[in-house]
Amino acid sequence: MKRDYEYIVLGLGGFGSAAVYWLSKRAGADVMGLEQFELGHVRGESQDHSxxxxxxxxxxxxxxxxxxxxxxxxxxxxxxxxxxxxxxxxxxxxxxxxxxxxxxxxxxxxxxxxxxxxxxxxxxxxxxxxxxxxxxxxxxxxxxxxxxMAARANAAHQRVAREHGATLRDRCPVDSIRPLNGEIEIVAGGVEYRCRRLVITAGSWSNRALAPFGVQLPLxxxxxxxxxxxxxxxxxxxxxxxxxxxxxxxxxxxxxxxxxxxxxxxxxxxxxxxxxxxxxxxxxxxxxxxxxxxxxxxxxxxxxxxxxxxxxxxxxxTPDRDFVIDAVAGYPTALVAIGGGHGYKFASLIGRTLSELAVDGRTESDIEPFRIARPTLQLANGPTNQ
Ligand SMILES: Cc1cc2nc3c(=O)[nH]c(=O)nc-3n(C[C@H](O)[C@H](O)[C@H](O)COP(=O)(O)OP(=O)(O)OC[C@H]3O[C@@H](n4cnc5c(N)ncnc54)[C@H](O)[C@@H]3O)c2cc1C
Structure with missing residues (x-):
């Protein structure tokens, strides 16, 4: 079983499904997506007809x-x-x-x-x-x-990503994340994986996934x-x-x-x-x-x-209702996107943006308003939700 990937995407809701799709166009079988529940589950933010x-x-x-x-x-x-x-x-x-x-x-x-x-x-x-x-x-x-068409679009992103060679595992929660020198080690479903870039698209679970990087956002x-x-x-x-x-x-x-x-x-x-x-x-x-x-x-x-x-x-x-799309502060090997109450319409674009950041280290999209270091995300009283 392959355990080393260039790119691993944590969370296959709207944004993560888009990220594996766009990454798979560049890196095919070097992409893996991990979802803690079944694909298409209704516990997150992205699964409805519209x-x-x-x-x-x-x-x-x-x-x-x-x-x-x-x-x-x-x-x-x-x-x-x-x-x-x-x-x-x-x-x-x-x-x-x-x-x-x-x-x-x-x-x-x-x-x-x-x-x-x-x-x-x-x-x-x-x-x-x-x-x-x-x-x-x-x-x-x-x-x-x-x-x-959210449910249909998520499934389309996932299907085409698989056709490009990406591996998608569902019912496979990421339980631990360890940033190493230049790569990241994760344990998911009891198996240890390594990747060069980790893309975090964990929706309401974002602060849990960010904790190993010492980052907590006021979500x-x-x-x-x-x-x-x-x-x-x-x-x-x-x-x-x-x-x-x-x-x-x-x-x-x-x-x-x-x-x-x-x-x-x-x-x-x-x-x-x-x-x-x-x-x-x-x-x-x-x-x-x-x-x-x-x-x-x-x-x-x-x-x-x-x-x-x-x-x-x-x-x-987020406090300003704007998205987060950026590298995790201090860790260029990890990227994160969080969408708030109006993000779905941008899901495929956000997936493309994450793929550009992961593969090229830069993006055509204007992500300045969505930087993780912006003042509204540095609130002294910390996150509302874990
Ligand atoms: C009622 C409602 C109406 C909305 N209406 C609109 C609208 O009309 N237009 C619009 O643009 N936006 C709308 N939105 C907002 C939009 O749906 C969200 O911004 C978007 O879906 C966010 O997607 P996501 O991928 O970040 O989150 P999610 O879809 O929740 O995906 C996160 C995924 O990460 C997985 N995950 C988390 N932690 C782990 C882990 N440790 N291991 C493995 N997997 C993990 C979760 O299980 C989940 O599947 C609406 C949202 C709601 C709730």
Whole structure:
């Protein structure tokens, strides 16, 4: 059994699956990915039918990053011979006086040369009759927005990585990590391996994987949830008839047209309680569900119907909500990526970026905002979650 690899990826969720795919294009059989649970498990952050992808963002640099993200997904689609992005168009909605001004998004798209439309409530309701909005609500429409088919894309990354010769082992937790001179020794599933570069994509378990490097980040893990509903007129919520949407206020809600289930999906962004990967439950939070139902009752009443299910999921948040994509401080042999509550749309791009850092020691992507040494990650009171 091969025990020496150039590249080992720890954690095969959204980012790790992308990392093994992009690494395998450069290094084939010299790549191994290790996952503590079964591939496609639901204890992490990346496993659902859909995640929102959009160019509309609050800063021009995220808009630019999102442009690159679409290109990375297209690359995967061509390699895998299957579709993983479904463009439905996307609506940012908000009261004219809101906690998150729409002008941040329109200004960012303007600066990045992205086309969008400004719509008033009447026009939104004319195009998408399920919305019931007062005149105080306005919106931005961007046609490229849509669905990243998360579960399918993770499987595609994994499948093509294997076709390129990579070894992926699931039910194989990494139990110990030891940085050596120029390489890293790890023990996983009772077997000792060595690699020249270790890529850590451990989501809510990141601080555990970083501990052997003497690094702990001020991460907060929250338990979030989404709910699928069966609307009385399912046709109104089919992709092509209904967009992805985000309500940009406090609280912030979002929704996805019917995809993977018999009706649309709705959630509250960052409405969950603080947990750890060990203390989280899989029980629906009834209060959070109530807030979603109340919101729908007011603004999209015809989306309400019998609940198919509510599914929980974790956010791993940095204090500034920006990602971490960098070498582990003091250890150029180890790389880490952490995505927070909005990372999936960038998964393939982040995998490519990690592969460039691992193979070339540099990347085409602008990772300056995501450096591990940035001041917000050096908080004196240490991590919230282990
Ligand atoms: C409800 C919800 C909705 C979201 N909506 C969106 C959205 O619409 N758009 C968007 O862009 N983003 C969205 N996100 C955020 C996005 O899903 C995450 O940023 C992204 O999936 C993070 O992926 P990851 O690979 O870092 O984490 P994970 O998918 O959790 O992967 C980490 C993996 O590492 C494994 N692991 C950890 N430790 C070890 C070990 N010691 N040994 C072996 N394996 C290990 C874990 O088992 C896990 O499989 C949402 C998140 C949630 C929870």
């Amino acid at each position: 995640r929102i992808i959009r160019l509309s963002y609050h800063t021009p640099s995220y808009v630019e990053l999102a442009k690159h993200a679409y290109r990375a997904w297209t690359h995967l689609e061509n390699d895998a011979g299957e579709q993983v992005i479904l463009k439905t168009g996307g609506l940012d909605l908000a009261p004219r006086v809101s906690a998150i001004p729409l002008s941040d998004h329109s200004g960012s798209m303007e600066a990045a040369g992205v086309n969008y439309e400004v719509l008033d409530a009447a026009e939104i309701m004319r195009r998408w009759p399920p919305f019931q909005l007062g005149e105080d609500v306005h919106g931005l429409y961007q046609a490229e927005s849509g669905i990243a 907060t893990v929250t338990q979030e949830q989404v709910t699928y509903f069966v609307p009385p007129r399912p046709r109104d919520f089919q992709p092509g008839r209904f967009p992805i949407w985000i309500w940009l206020d406090q609280p912030c809600f979002y929704g996805v047209p019917t995809f993977g289930e018999q009706g649309p999906k709705v959630g509250q962004h960052h409405g969950g309680r603080v947990v750890t990967a060990d203390t989280r439950t899989f029980e629906p939070d009834q209060a959070a569900l109530g807030r979603v139902q109340q919101f729908l009752g007011r603004y999209i009443p015809s989306a309400l119907g019998p609940i198919i299910y509510t599914k929980s999921c974790l956010y791993t948040l």
